[in-house]
Amino acid sequence: MNRLMLNICAGTFAAGAILTPAWAEAAQTDPVAVAAAGRADAKYLDYPVYRGDDLGLTLRDGRADFRLWAPSAKAVKLNLYDQGRYGAPYRTIEMTPSEAGTWTASVTPAPMGKFYTFQVNVDGKWLAETPGIYNRAAGVNGMRAAVVDLAATNPQGWADDRGPALKNINDAVLYEMHHRDFSIHPSSGIANKGKFLAMVENGTVNPEGDATGIDHLKELGVTHVHILPSYDYNSVDEANLPANQYNWGYDPFNYNVPEGSYSTNPSDPQARIREFKQMVQALHKAGIGVVMDVVYNHTANNDDSNFSLTVPGYFYRHNADGSYSDASGCGNETASERQAVRDYIVNSVKYWAKEYHIDGFRFDLMAIHDTETMNEVARELKKINPSIFVYGEGWTAGGSPLPEANRALKVNVAKMNDIAVFSDDIRDAVKGHYSAAEQPGFATGAPGNEETVKIGIVASTAHPQVDYSKGNNAKAPYATSPKQIINYVSCHDDLCLTDKLALSMPGSIEADRQRAARLAQTIVFTSQGTPFMFAGEEVFRGKKLVHNTYKSPDSVNAIDWNLKHLNREQFEFYKELIALRKAHPAFRMTDAADIAKHLRFDNVKTSNLISYSLLDHANGDEWKEIKLVFNGADTPAEVKLPKGKWTVVSRDGRLCHTGLTDAEGNLQILPGGKTTVEPRSALILYR
Numbered sequence: 113m114n115r116l117m118l119n120i121c122a123g124t125f126a127a128g129a130i131l132t133p134a135w136a137e138a139a140q141t142d143p144v145a146v147a148a149a150g151r152a153d154a155k156y157l158d159y160p161v162y163r164g165d166d167l168g169l170t171l172r173d174g175r176a177d178f179r180l181w182a183p184s185a186k187a188v189k190l191n192l193y194d195q196g197r198y199g200a201p202y203r204t205i206e207m208t209p210s211e212a213g214t215w216t217a218s219v220t221p222a223p224m225g226k227f228y229t230f231q232v233n234v235d236g237k238w239l240a241e242t243p244g245i246y247n248r249a250a251g252v253n254g255m256r257a258a259v260v261d262l263a264a265t266n267p268q269g270w271a272d273d274r275g276p277a278l279k280n281i282n283d284a285v286l287y288e289m290h291h292r293d294f295s296i297h298p299s300s301g302i303a304n305k306g307k308f309l310a311m312v313e314n315g316t317v318n319p320e321g322d323a324t325g326i327d328h329l330k331e332l333g334v335t336h337v338h339i340l341p342s343y344d345y346n347s348v349d350e351a352n353l354p355a356n357q358y359n360w361g362y363d364p365f366n367y368n369v370p371e372g373s374y375s376t377n378p379s380d381p382q383a384r385i386r387e388f389k390q391m392v393q394a395l396h397k398a399g400i401g402v403v404m405d406v407v408y409n410h411t412a413n414n415d416d417s418n419f420s421l422t423v424p425g426y427f428y429r430h431n432a433d434g435s436y437s438d439a440s441g442c443g444n445e446t447a448s449e450r451q452a453v454r455d456y457i458v459n460s461v462k463y464w465a466k467e468y469h470i471d472g473f474r475f476d477l478m479a480i481h482d483t484e485t486m487n488e489v490a491r492e493l494k495k496i497n498p499s500i501f502v503y504g505e506g507w508t509a510g511g512s513p514l515p516e517a518n519r520a521l522k523v524n525v526a527k528m529n530d531i532a533v534f535s536d537d538i539r540d541a542v543k544g545h546y547s548a549a550e551q552p553g554f555a556t557g558a559p560g561n562e563e564t565v566k567i568g569i570v571a572s573t574a575h576p577q578v579d580y581s582k583g584n585n586a587k588a589p590y591a592t593s594p595k596q597i598i599n600y601v602s603c604h605d606d607l608c609l610t611d612k613l614a615l616s617m618p619g620s621i622e623a624d625r626q627r628a629a630r631l632a633q634t635i636v637f638t639s640q641g642t643p644f645m646f647a648g649e650e651v652f653r654g655k656k657l658v659h660n661t662y663k664s665p666d667s668v669n670a671i672d673w674n675l676k677h678l679n680r681e682q683f684e685f686y687k688e689l690i691a692l693r694k695a696h697p698a699f700r701m702t703d704a705a706d707i708a709k710h711l712r713f714d715n716v717k718t719s720n721l722i723s724y725s726l727l728d729h730a731n732g733d734e735w736k737e738i739k740l741v742f743n744g745a746d747t748p749a750e751v752k753l754p755k756g757k758w759t760v761v762s763r764d765g766r767l768c769h770t771g772l773t774d775a776e777g778n779l780q781i782l783p784g785g786k787t788t789v790e791p792r793s794a795l796i797l798y799r
């Protein structure tokens with residue numbers, strides 16, 4: 113297939129779930145083994161790799177220097193155009209073979225504002241035109257690259273722009289959002305709906321006067337937005353924006369160019385670059401960092417991708433019969449173990465970090481990449497800015513020729529010090545399995561998930577009181593540090609939390625489901641590791657029970673901001689929950705040994721009940737002991753508190769990060785002894 117027909121990058125394929133072909137036993141990363149196995153891929157090992165920093169277009173001394181790495185090419189042409197589409201080239205230049213498989217051409221004076229493509233001849237055949245793979249600017253739909261002075265796209269004050277300083281990843285509170293979901297609904301009150309610039313608008317409100325847009329994020333208190341793919345992707349026709357097409361964007365086309373449909377003018381190559389930077393700058397001014405969702409694991413097209421039109425075959429893995437292997441479930445998978453592919457990924461994230469001041473990267477289907485590549489990504493990014501963090505999906509969506517030992521899998525995270533992985537353990541245990549819509553979880557009354565929730569609470573690290581053999585997914589601790597775990601119960605994939613609760617709590621009223629959502633998120637936000645939430649959950653947004661909304665219309669995906677008024681209490685709860693986490697380092701321990709020492713589970717035998725304490729001013733917390741009791745049953749539970757003076761922080765679906773107060777405004781205090789935990793709620797206390 114040459115066009116992404118179905119985005120199934122949602123799946124969780126456990127390691128070992130897919131049969132690995134016998135020939136793949138020869139490690140693909142070992143050149144000798146690859147050659148010995150008689151693999152067609154072996155030829156790629158002979159390609160010279162260019163390691164210079166001037167691939168693509170370099171503007172200097174009024175000149176435009178082009179360099180394309182195309183080691184299998186017999187000839188390469190550079191076409192110059194007046195426009196981003198239509199018309200014939202006004203000039204075509206034969207490029208000159210240069211060092212390490214590259215081809216060069218220089219144009220004087222630099223054709224500022226013009227467009228260009230490359231055309232590669234392989235085995236006597238001219239391939240279709242491509243904007244290349246290093247272009248940083250493009251015309252509409254990304255078909256032609258553009259000659260742009262990037263410095264001219266910088267908004268005023270850009271040199272002084274800084275993202276939030278972050279000591280550890282688990283000081284972050286991640287908010288996953290899509291540009292259209294967030295601003296497209298009429299109730300957003302935002303002028304630049306569905307655009308990068310939506311984030312630049314201050315003072316926007318819904319019809320009831322509640323803050324929306326960036327003011328909403330400030331009010332909520334999240335530290336980072338995680339924006340769904342915002343590089344130039346394939347599916348939305350940028351030349352026909354009135355069609356209002358929607359797509360998540362997991363179909364990469366130009367990796368180093370912002371998506372045109374999110375700009376106010378996709379035909380102006382500078383607009384998307386400038387507006388992306390304006391968005392980042394506005395968020396940074398609000399103290400909010402920007403995480404990019406990156407999808408280097410596959411491309412939208414196969415034979416006619418920009419990779420294939422430059423160096424056919426090289427960028428992908430293949431099956432023994434020469435066909436594309438498909439660990440992405442989208443038709444192909446890239447080959448990060450090959451030097452030029454690894455360099456490409458590393459250089460691309462470095463570019464986004466430097467040029468766009470990106471604060472973090474979320475790798476889609478990260479386990480398609482090898483651990484060595486991911487470690488290099490993290491290492492190189494930390495050199496640019498130590499606050500940058502990297503996390504990803506520690507799974508693939510299908511079998512891969514890359515041996516499991518080399519994959520950046522969840523279970524291999526111990527081999528990746530500065531990388532975090534999503535915990536599907538806590539996700540599926542708290543709310544029920546992602547693929548079984550009607551299956552409830554711990555927070556919705558299903559027994560048998562207690563131990564897996566505990567695995568989530570300790571961030572999948574080794575803990576003397578957690579019996580991993582009873583885990584639903586992982587059967588052994590896999591993280592060596594809580595900094596390696598992202599906790600969540602919902603994201604863009606699969607049913608969002610609101611819809612999952614609707615289907616797994618039959619006969620329930622909405623108030624019950626909101627209670628369950630509060631409990632589920634309380635577990636996530638108080639657990640060790642880094643919390644992650646899906647945009648709109650704080651106002652209890654649904655997606656009309658659609659599982660895979662990757663191309664569903666705005667009517668399904670848009671957040672209706674009237675919900676912020678209707679579900680104000682829900683919003684206030686999330687706000688307090690985030691404030692609680694940010695105020696208390698006990699929830700943000702950075703060391704597995706600290707967790708083993710300062711987190712103690714109480715011996716509870718009741719189903720759907722977990723009770724634990726964070727002890728002895730854990731991680732320097734001002735509170736000596738924090739007790740958390742989660743009751744996922746629909747009946748009250750009774751627990752016995754040690755004697756003392758316990759201040760109540762959360763009870764019966766209410767939470768105040770400085771402590772709940774009674775009608776007279778006095779802090780609620782419990783003396784110890786027997787106390788009740790209401791159905792589907794958390795009891796949080798401190799002393």
Ligand code: CA
Pocket residue numbers: 253254344345346347348350365371372373
């Ligand atoms: Ca596009």
